[in-house]
Amino acid sequence: MSSSTVPNDLRVGIVGCGAISRNHLEAFAAAPGAQVTVVCDIDPDRARQTAEQYGIAHAVGTVDELLSTGVDIISVCTPHPTHEDVVLAAAAAGVHILCEKPIAVDLASARRMTSACHAAGVRLGVLFQRRFWPAAQEMKADLVADRLGEPILGQCTVLLHRDPTYYSATPWRGTWDSDGGGVLMTQAIHYIDLLIWMLGDPVEVSGKIATFTHDIEVEDTAVATVTFASGALATINATTAADTALGARVQVTASSGATRTILEYPEGTDGRAVLRAENGSVSTTPDYPDDLVANADLRTINGALIPHHTAQVADFVAAVRNGCAPAVTGHDATRSLAVLLAVYESSRTGAPVQLTTDMVVSGDVEEVTA
């Protein structure tokens, strides 16, 4: 569908009616010119209940049924290893796709997805809603405008708490086969995406993973160093084993000596620019409310993310309507996946992993040219 043939009201299908689907349902409800017309879940009760709750005409049990209703966009809200099948089916039907992160759990799968969307001439966007924090947008704009110099050092620290039931109550979580990884794949990937957005193409990764407190196959803790094509360096520290969550911090130092720190605390809320050290002085803007909750439950965390999902959904709808690339492309999402998979490989082999050009070169390979 070229931008000249975009209908007035884009018809949207949601695939997967679990925890994060609420964010997509509410985000599309707030997006001008788009309307959710069908929801799909392999659990028919879930699909029906979601349709009833949100007043949606159709509830179906398969992606083929959803596509047969005639939609312009789908949101993919299913477990990570299932993303590929859904995306390939939608691309084959000429439907634009907004997919939850991670794009996939292996690079071959991610590449098949971006290639299929490119070949079909449909947009592929991947949810990294933290890019829409005003503080992240400002940091990026200042780097692009060269107001801070070149980024030389990045740090991301992700200190989260997950109750054991987070893994035990959802059967697909916590195993290599059905979750693809642990804290890196599911939580830290958001902040790895921010690091890459700020620092550029990653070229080498070393790391170590461990499982300390959770009864899961995959890692609950990880450390890594990343080297970027520019020569910039970054560290990643991440865990879901913290007794009391401290949220996540992304910090960038640039060649002028300026350092900006964005803190997301509590998890899910707006990342705030809490510290700026520039021109020989330091300013802090914590500005926290009094009623902080350290270990919020998942529904609260996901609920707090709705404004950021709303911003990214609006961006994606505009991209479809205007025929331009969305803010976060499938290729962007492949780069963050490449970094975390390299941490797994480095941890296994004890050696640094070089990222090959096809994993990391910037550019919107799935961008539609028609």
Ligand SMILES: NC(=O)c1ccc[n+]([C@@H]2O[C@H](COP(=O)([O-])OP(=O)(O)OC[C@H]3O[C@@H](n4cnc5c(N)ncnc54)[C@H](O)[C@@H]3O)[C@@H](O)[C@H]2O)c1
């Ligand atoms: N962007 C974010 O901040 C964020 C937050 C939470 C989850 N997510 C991502 O969203 C995805 C889903 O996570 P969740 O927590 O909502 O999981 P969930 O288990 O709560 O929900 C998944 C739903 O998908 C359904 N499903 C599974 N396979 C399906 C298929 N082939 N077709 C249709 N329905 C299918 C399941 O029945 C279930 O209802 C994951 O990839 C996760 O990483 C992103």
